[in-house]
Every structure is written in C-alpha cells, then in structure tokens.
Amino acid sequence: MSVLSLAWKSLLSRRTTALLTLLSIAISVSLLLGVETIRQEAKRGFTQTLSGTDLIVGARTGPVQLMLYSVFRIGDATNNIRWSSYQQITQHPQVKWSIPISLGDSHRGYRVLGTTDSYLNHYRYGNRTPLTVAEGDWFNDLHDAVLGYEVAQELGYSIDSSLILSHGTGKVSFADHSDNPFKVSGILAPTGTPVDRTIHVSLQAIEAIHQGWESGAAPRAGAPQKAASDLQPESITAIFVGLKSRIATFSVQREINQLPQEPLLAILPGVTLRQLWNLIGNAEKALFVISVFVVAAGLIGMLTTILTSLNERRREMAILRALGARPRHIFTLMLSESVILASLGCFLGLALLYFLLLLAQPLVNQLYGIQISIRAPGLYELSIITSVISGALIIGLLPAWRAYKNSLSDGLSLRL
Secondary structure, three states, rough: OOOOHHHHHHHOHHHHHHHHHHHHHHHHHHHHHHHHHHHHHHHHHHHOOOOOOOOEEEOOHHHHHHHHHHOOOOOOOOOOOOHHHHHHOOOOOOOOEEEEEEEEEEEEOEEEEEHHHHHHHHOOOEEEEEEEEEOOOOEEEEOEEEEEEEHHHHHHHOOOEEEEEEOOOOOOOOOEOOOOOOOOOOOEEOOOOOHHHEEEHHHHHHHHHHOOOOOOOOOOOOOOOOOHHHOOOOOOOEEEEEOHHHHHHHHHHHHHHHHOOOOOEEEOHHHHHHHHHHHHHHHHHHHHHHHHHHHHHHHHHHHHHHHHHHHHHHHHHHHHHHHOHHHHHHHHHHHHHHHHHHHHHHHHHHHHHHHHHHHHHHHHHHHHHHOOOOOOOOHHHHHHHHHHHHHHHOHHHHHHHHHHHHOOHHHHHHOO
16 A cells, blocks of 8 residues: 555544644635735736826826826815816827816716716727727717616616716715706626726716806706806816827826926826835735735644644554554655645635635625636646645654654553
8 A cells, every 4th residue: 555545544534633624724725825816806907997098187186096086986086177278288299189087976876977989989998998888879968878887787777777966976975966867878898997887978967967066055946057068168187198109208297297377297007006006015915924824824733733643643653663664654654644634725725715706706896896807726826835735745744753753662552
C-alpha cells in the first residue's frame, strides 16, 4: 500500500476531526479568494465605466469628487457651470465633441441626468463600446425619458410608462415635479456601469421642470411657463470632452483650468481613476491582510489537530514500524496527511466561493452596481492555492518530525 493511500485511510479513520479541519481551511481559502475576486471585479468595473473621454470639466472642486458625481453618480456637485462657458469650451479648435450633463433630480432613488443627443453618440464604456437603445427610441419630445437597464428592470417600467421626477437626489423626496410627468420613450441595453441606474432626459426638460423653482420651493399654481423653444439651459453640472488629438490634452486642460470668466476644473479620467483607486487601496490591502491571517489560522488549526492526535496514534505508529515501515515512511505519512487536508480544503473552498458568488452576484450588482463575472480560476488564484498547500507542507514538517523521532519502544510501551 502506498504512503498516500495509507494517509487517506488514516484520515478516514479520523473523519470527524479531519472534516472539521477541512472545513476551516475551505472557509478561510474561500474568504481569501473572495476578497481578491471582489477587488478585481470592482477595479474592472471602475475602469470600464468610462472610455474614450479625454477630459471631464466641472466647477472648481476636488478631482476625485468631480469624477464621483459626474461619472459614478455618487455625491453632489458643489456648483454648476455657466452655459456660456460650455459654449466657449465646445468652440475650442481642439475639441472634437462634448457631452453636457445636468444632475440634481431623481426618481425613486435613481438619478436623473439631463443631456443631449451627443450623450448617445459619443459616450463610451468598457472597450470603447457605444450605448445602445434596446427598446423604443432616444428621447425626441420634451417629456420623453430613456431608462437605464436596471431602472427598467427594478421598477418594472416599459415603453410608454409614466413617471414623475423628484427634486433632489435623496431616495425620499417631498418635492415632486408632478406638473411635468414624463413618458418612457426608450430603454438602454445593459452596460454594467452607472448608466444602468440612470434616467436620461433632455436638458430642456430639466429647465422645464425647474421653472418657478428659483426659491427652492415648488411654484404656485398658474405661474407662467416658458415655451419649449425658450428653454435654453443657464447652467449645467459637468462636461465630457473628446479632443481631436491626445497630444493637446494637457494644453486644453490648462486653458480650461485658467478660464478667466469662471473657475473651472478639467481632469483626466484615467489619472483621477488611479487616485480614486489609491484611496480605496488601503481598505483593500487591510482586507487582504485579514484574509491571509484567517488562512494562517486555518493552517494552524490543522497543525493543532495533527499534533493533538499524535499521542493517540503512538500505537498506530508502532504497529507500522513493527510491520517494516521505516522512520522516513512515518515522516512522509504525516506530511501526506497535511498536504491532502490542505489540497482538499483548497478545492472545497474554491467550490464554496463559486457557490457564494452565484448567490451574491445579483445582490452586489443591485446594491453597489458592481458586475461580478464568474470565470475559471486564473494564474493568480492558482498561485494562492499553491501557496496555501506549500504552507501546509511547511507546517506539516513539525508533526512529521515529531512522529519521525518517536521510537518503536516508545510506541509499544505503556505510559502511566
């Protein structure tokens, strides 16, 4: 009988303690791999939210804050941009296209974004993938609204559904624009980005619903309203800018940042994303370190179990020696048990991870907008598993050495 087969049968004879050790290793490995998977998917989701945009322009504030409210719909703008400044930027000889956006309203917790047709024509995500209207059409009328995929799915809206926008961005609002109901004209295809959680209307629609709201309160009944042709925006929240040449990026950025008539901030999305990820990186590292300690605790638990069983197995070792097993066979037997436990624990942990990811995938997407793609383990995951098994091999040296040192007479003699 080979040593591996003997080690397997030995573990089966102590199946209860072996199973508990196996479970502790599996849970710790699934935790470590789960943290790593969430980190990678969150980073991929952040970096793929926007592509092909050279500059983002907003009111003077922090670069990360501008990125958060304009791209990820997190937080609010400190100020707006004058429409005249937007026009001046679009007329810059190096500007190829621009997307004005206006934020500040919501519908049942989902952000409303006012924009123009250029949003559909020029906004890109992932690997420069354009937006696609999956059902209906892009807005053509003043009170048309185009829903992101998640909005339509969660609220059960379809084409021609009616909706009322609310003033402000909170989930609960006591100021509704009920005098300007909207109709769903289109639903966008899923993107896995904040676009899925956004309701898109025209800039003129944003102006229309805010007529008479200059004081911050709802207008009185019968107040005069502008005609649709007169709804020229006076200000917007931010601008996405595409340039004719990337070489001009820094010069255009400097010109916008030094615009004399209004303090503005132009940021490079890629650079700001790295700053944002660096801020999150500390929490990410802390989670990883905690997971490593959990794996170490699982391996130490395995060591404790094997060491504890050594005294009970003195007679087993003695019988093996009496049957012709050499000390090196005992040493290899103990090491084999450590490796078998760690290997089975890793594969069980991997299976547990995929099961949990399947359960958590829709929940994480709904709560945090992070699309978790379930894929086969890559080189990084395999390297973690190899490290855990190697760690078990090293830790197993201690009980193997103690078993190796036990003599035949020690095993056969009775201890009082």
